[in-house]
Amino acid sequence: MRLSARVRSWFRASLRRTRMEREMDNELHFHLERYTEDLISEGVSPEEALRRARAEFGAIEARKEECREALGLRFFDDLRSDVRYAFRTLTKAPVFTTVVVLTLALGIGANTAVFSVLNTVLFRPLPYPQSERLVQMWSTNANTNRWGIWTAYPRFADWRRLATAFEEMAAVRFWVVNLTGGDHPEALDAVLASARLFQVLRVQPMLGRAFLPEEDQPGHDHVIILSYGLWDRRFGSDRAVIGRAINIDRQSYTVIGVMPAGFRFPPDLPPSQSIDAWLPPSPDPSRNERGSNNYYVVASLRPAITAAQAQAEMDAINHGLAEKHSEDRDLGVKVVGWQQQVGSDIRPVLLILWGAISLVLLIACANVANLLLARGAARQRDAALRQALGAGRARLMRQLLTESVMLALFGGAAGLSLAYLGLELFIRLAPDIPRLTETTMDAHVFIFSAALTLGTGLLFGIMPALHGSKVDLQDALKESGSRLTASSGRARLRSVLVMAEMALAVMLLTGACLLLRSFVHVQQVDPGFNGQNLLTAFVILPPSRYPGPRSQALFFRQLMDHIALIPGVECAGGADSAPMLSNDAGPVSIEGHEARPGERVIQAERPKITPDYFRAMGIRLLRGRAFTWADDENSPPVTFLVPCA
Amino acid sequence: MAKHLDLLQGTLDMLILKAVSLGPLHGYGVLLRIQQISRDRLEIQQGSLYPALYRLEHQGLIDSEWGESENNRKAKFYKLTVAGRRQLQEEAGRWNRMADIIAGILDTTREEI
Numbered sequence: 001m002r003l004s005a006r007v008r009s010w011f012r013a014s015l016r017r018t019r020m021e022r023e024m025d026n027e028l029h030f031h032l033e034r035y036t037e038d039l040i041s042e043g044v045s046p047e048e049a050l051r052r053a054r055a056e057f058g059a060i061e062a063r064k065e066e067c068r069e070a071l072g073l074r075f076f077d078d079l080r081s082d083v084r085y086a087f088r089t090l091t092k093a094p095v096f097t098t099v100v101v102l103t104l105a106l107g108i109g110a111n112t113a114v115f116s117v118l119n120t121v122l123f124r125p126l127p128y129p130q131s132e133r134l135v136q137m138w139s140t141n142a143n144t145n146r147w148g149i150w151t152a153y154p155r156f157a158d159w160r161r162l163a164t165a166f167e168e169m170a171a172v173r174f175w176v177v178n179l180t181g182g183d184h185p186e187a188l189d190a191v192l193a194s195a196r197l198f199q200v201l202r203v204q205p206m207l208g209r210a211f212l213p214e215e216d217q218p219g220h221d222h223v224i225i226l227s228y229g230l231w232d233r234r235f236g237s238d239r240a241v242i243g244r245a246i247n248i249d250r251q252s253y254t255v256i257g258v259m260p261a262g263f264r265f266p267p268d269l270p271p272s273q274s275i276d277a278w279l280p281p282s283p284d285p286s287r288n289e290r291g292s293n294n295y296y297v298v299a300s301l302r303p304a305i306t307a308a309q310a311q312a313e314m315d316a317i318n319h320g321l322a323e324k325h326s327e328d329r330d331l332g333v334k335v336v337g338w339q340q341q342v343g344s345d346i347r348p349v350l351l352i353l354w355g356a357i358s359l360v361l362l363i364a365c366a367n368v369a370n371l372l373l374a375r376g377a378a379r380q381r382d383a384a385l386r387q388a389l390g391a392g393r394a395r396l397m398r399q400l401l402t403e404s405v406m407l408a409l410f411g412g413a414a415g416l417s418l419a420y421l422g423l424e425l426f427i428r429l430a431p432d433i434p435r436l437t438e439t440t441m442d443a444h445v446f447i448f449s450a451a452l453t454l455g456t457g458l459l460f461g462i463m464p465a466l467h468g469s470k471v472d473l474q475d476a477l478k479e480s481g482s483r484l485t486a487s488s489g490r491a492r493l494r495s496v497l498v499m500a501e502m503a504l505a506v507m508l509l510t511g512a513c514l515l516l517r518s519f520v521h522v523q524q525v526d527p528g529f530n531g532q533n534l535l536t537a538f539v540i541l542p543p544s545r546y547p548g549p550r551s552q553a554l555f556f557r558q559l560m561d562h563i564a565l566i567p568g569v570e571c572a573g574g575a576d577s578a579p580m581l582s583n584d585a586g587p588v589s590i591e592g593h594e595a596r597p598g599e600r601v602i603q604a605e606r607p608k609i610t611p612d613y614f615r616a617m618g619i620r621l622l623r624g625r626a627f628t629w630a631d632d633e634n635s636p637p638v639t640f641l642v643p644c645a
Numbered sequence: 646m647a648k649h650l651d652l653l654q655g656t657l658d659m660l661i662l663k664a665v666s667l668g669p670l671h672g673y674g675v676l677l678r679i680q681q682i683s684r685d686r687l688e689i690q691q692g693s694l695y696p697a698l699y700r701l702e703h704q705g706l707i708d709s710e711w712g713e714s715e716n717n718r719k720a721k722f723y724k725l726t727v728a729g730r731r732q733l734q735e736e737a738g739r740w741n742r743m744a745d746i747i748a749g750i751l752d753t754t755r756e757e758i
Contacts, residue, residue, distance in 0.1 A: 005705025005728070023711075027672060027721045028695060030714075034673045035691070058692035066696035071703050 006072065013071045024067055028060055078395075079402065086403035096375065097407070100368050104411025107364035108456060109418030110357045112441075112449045116423055118350050119448070120439040122343045126267050127438060129202040130300070133167075135307055136341045137297040137314065140332035151295050153287040155321065155328060156194070159297070162317045165310040167302050170197035171295035172266070176540045177283055179234070181247040187538070188230065188248075188276040191265065192284055200300050201265065205257030207231075208242040211280065221280035224253040228261040230276040249283055249542035266296070268342040268434035271427070285543065290327040298338060311335040346433055359508045361452075365460040366501040372404065372464035373494050384471045396469035404461025405454065412453030416441075419449070467493060529579060530618025536578060557629055560610055573613030657689065657697050659740065662725065662733040665707055671720040672698055698723060706732050 013020045032053050039049035057063065068074055090097045125131045137159070139151045151159075156171040163169065172193045179186045198210035205225060214220045224246065226235070235241045245252045265275065286292040301310055314333045321328045383396055391399075420441065427436050467490060539559070546552045556574050563572035611628050614621060664670060664678040676694055679687060701707045706729035714720035725733070 006703055009703045009705070023721065026719070030671070030718065030720050031673045031676075031691070031695075056691050058690075063692050063695055066692075067699040070696045070699035 010072045013073055014076070020071075024064060028057075028063060032057060032060075078398070082399045082402035083406065085399065086406045089403065090406065093375070096371065097410075100371060100407050101410045101414055103364045103367055104408060104456065105414035105418050107361035108408075108412050108415030108449065108452055109422060111354075111361050111452060112415060112419035112445060113422040113426060114350070114354050114357045115448050116419065116441050116445045117426065117433065117436065117439050118354055119442070119444050121346055121350060121433060121435050123444075124435075124438070124442075126339050126342065127262075127264065128267075131339060132337075133301045133303070134200070134338040135299055135301060135310065135335050136338045137169075137299060138334045138336065139293060140334050141330055149331075150293045151297050152290050152293050152327070153194075153281060153284075153295050154290045155325075155331075156295055156297050158321055159314070159317060159333075160194075160196075162320075163299075163310075163313055165302060165305045165313045166299040168196045168199040169297065169299035170194045170200045171281075171297045172197060173281065173284060173295050175283060176538055177248050177277070177279070178250075178540070178542060179246065179248060180250065182234065186234070187540070189273065190277045190279060191275050192281040192287075193278050195280065197265075197278070197298075200298055202300070203259075203263060203265075206260040207239060208255070208257035210257060216280040218282070221282040222251060222253045223256045224248060224277050224279040225257040225259060226255060227259055227274065227276050227278075228263070229274060231258045248279070250544050251542075253279065264437075267338075270432045270434060271437040272432065290325055307335050307337055342434055350433075356508060356511060359504050361456065363501055363504050363508070365456060366497050366504070368407070369460040369463050370494055370497050370501075372460070373467060373490055373497070376464050376468040377490060379468065380471065383468055387471050393469045396471075397465045400465035400468050401458065401461045404465065405457035408453050408457025408460075411456070412449060415453070416446075416449055463493060463497070527579060528619060534617070553632070556610055560612065564612075571612050571616045573616035574610040575607040575613050576609075577607045579617075657693065658701060659733065659736045660687075660689075661694075661697055661701060662706065662729055662736070665723050666725045666730065666733055669712075669722040669724040671714060671722050673720075675723065701729070705729075 035053045035057075036046075036049045039052060040046055044052065054060075065074075068077065126134060128134065137151070139149050139155070141149055150173075151171065153171060156169070160169045170193060172191050175190045175192045177188050177190045179188050193211070193216075195211040195213050195216040198204065204210060206228065208225070210225070211223065212220070215223050226241070231237060231241065241255050241258070244255050246255060247253075259278070265278075269275065281287045281295075284294070286294060299310075301307065311334070314335055318328070318331070318333045322331065386396060386399075387393075423439060423441070427439065430436065541552055541555060546555055560572045560574060563569055611626060611631075613619075614626055660679050661675055664675045664682075667678070670678055672695060675698070676689055676691065679689055698707070702709055702723070706726060707723045708726050709721050709723050711719055712722045
């Protein structure tokens with residue numbers, strides 16, 4: 001109650017300031033007049049009475065100042081005059097001000113931009129309702145002590161059936177399907193999903209409906225949900241598409257829904273990629289194999305259930321499954337908050353970047369502090385004069401700090417605009433950071449930026465303020481005084497700052513050089529093939545049309561011939577897995593070679609390739625010949641051994 | 646010596662509250678009232694009176710409004726608020742307890758220990 005009285009009184013005095021001043025003046029003069037009159041009536045002469053009244057009352061301006069202080073107005077009065085004074089001095093030195101503001105704008109702007117990304121990728125909730133309850137579930141392998149393998153569909157189905165900690169659970173897998181019919185065929189980036197995916201995400205299609213519970217079962221699973229992009233591109237945004245049959249991998253699928261434009265799933269899909277369609281796992285031939293760990297499981301926790309409780313339940317379920325199924329024997333399970341999971345790969349990179357940018361800001365601070373100190377020498381007399389007129393050291397410091405914070409505010413404002421532009425650039429330069437397209441400068445970013453600006457202003461201002469307020473009146477006011485002693489302390493301080501700045505810069509440079517060196521090293525590693533001017537494409541043949549190896553080989557032979565005829569194409573080759581994109585290694589044994597006990601079994605990748613594959617990839621054969629289309633299933637099998645570094 | 650008793654820190658506020666508790670007063674009136682009830686034994690620094698009045702009003706312990714003075718001039722009159730009355734009681738109680746304790750200590754004789 002007392003506090004509210006003060007706040008009310010402060011507002012009254014602040015808002016009706018002129019009236020308050022006039023009344024105060026009237027009140028104090030009324031007092032003086034009455035006292036003078038009383039003295040006169042006691043027999044004192046009028047002049048003497050006036051003199052005595054004034055003497056006993058004291059300086060009227062000082063009394064007023066005390067009254068204003070009692071009303072809590074002093075702080076803001078001082079602030080206002082400091083700001084006005086600082087503004088005057090800063091505009092009087094435009095070059096200095098511009099240099100400082102630009103320096104700070106760079107530091108604060110870069111920091112704000114990186115924080116915006118960090119804020120989105122690491123801290124912002126996923127773009128689904130109640131996303132804090134979403135978890136991801138990995139299978140883990142106790143034998144290799146490696147966690148984070150995906151999960152086989154039958155195993156997921158058991159989880160979903162047995163677990164009680166979750167409202168909904170769904171499994172998804174990336175897939176490519178062929179859309180035919182219409183003027184041209186198109187390979188679609190699709191997600192195969194179990195029926196409850198959209199219940200887990202709590203997202204509904206913009207048109208039509210989500211999957212029904214039975215629509216991931218054979219016999220019901222020829223339904224498809226389109227992305228907004230595909231609907232717009234391929235179906236001309238026709239609302240009548242719902243219920244229409246379309247050709248997917250030469251089978252008929254019914255369109256049941258269209259997702260809204262902003263819907264992104266999975267949330268960590270790089271901005272350069274997008275998903276065209278969601279459909280049940282019907283096209284996946286491995287979905288009934290318990291040994292094929294190909295699905296990514298997401299679930300929503302029941303209210304008031306923690307990830308740790310869910311983990312405990314899943315551990316028990318997993319134990320039971322391992323007894324029943326040999327494929328599950330070495331597998332564990334790990335429940336992780338989905339939001340943490342999505343940013344976990346990029347987190348260290350962003351933190352390093354943030355650290356580096358913060359060093360840049362520190363260097364900027366040291367630089368500005370240095371400039372302020374250099375200027376402080378010229379303002380020593382000014383400070384001395386103020387002190388002689390009664391300003392205390394704290395008051396002088398406050399005035400200098402006000403100036404620093406004002407510089408920081410200008411820098412921060414310029415920095416914000418710089419951050420806005422920088423963010424656009426960053427999004428264009430680094431398209432593989434998940435959720436980058438969601439990055440915006442929200443309230444968190446503005447609060448961060450404001451705090452950063454204020455902190456920066458105090459940081460670079462504190463030393464110059466401490467130093468600038470330490471005035472030896474005698475020396476400073478004497479024109480020729482011993483300037484030397486005063487400035488030697490300042491010179492020492494400035495060299496300390498320069499040293500700190502150098503140290504920071506060297507740290508930053510060293511870090512940058514190391515990163516650059518790693519980058520160059522990676523570039524220089526000979527991968528065994530020549531990736532320059534090489535284009536790749538991904539083709540999946542629908543099993544319904546190309547049932548056996550012979551028809552598939554024929555297709556690829558024709559495809560290679562066709563591609564090779566395209567003007568500008570030197571050579572075309574195919575393989576069922578590309579280097580660095582798969583690790584489909586398996587054991588290899590050599591006929592006639594007796595494995596010695598303890599000898600390492602050779603593990604090799606075994607891609608199946610077309611004849612021109614080596615030529616297209618720029619892989620040199622050491623000896624012998626490349627095979628031709630004549631080496632078919634009727635001739636003796638041939639294999640190539642490729643030496644590796 | 647008797648005339649220039651310096652006021653203890655914080656005592657001025659209590660005396661102002663007491664003065665206006667007896668009826669609304671303008672600033673100069675507060676000064677006269679305190680001198681009158683102390684029978685001129687206390688001298689108040691005139692300069693410190695107004696900051697104290699402003700502080701008390703700021704704290705919501707007294708309230709002010711403009712009115713006519715005895716000789717028909719406009720003057721600002723102060724009166725006690727509810728919060729001020731409570732504050733005055735508390736401070737008076739504290740002051741009396743303290744005075745008792747101090748007096749008791751000063752009156753102590755050798756035999757009583």
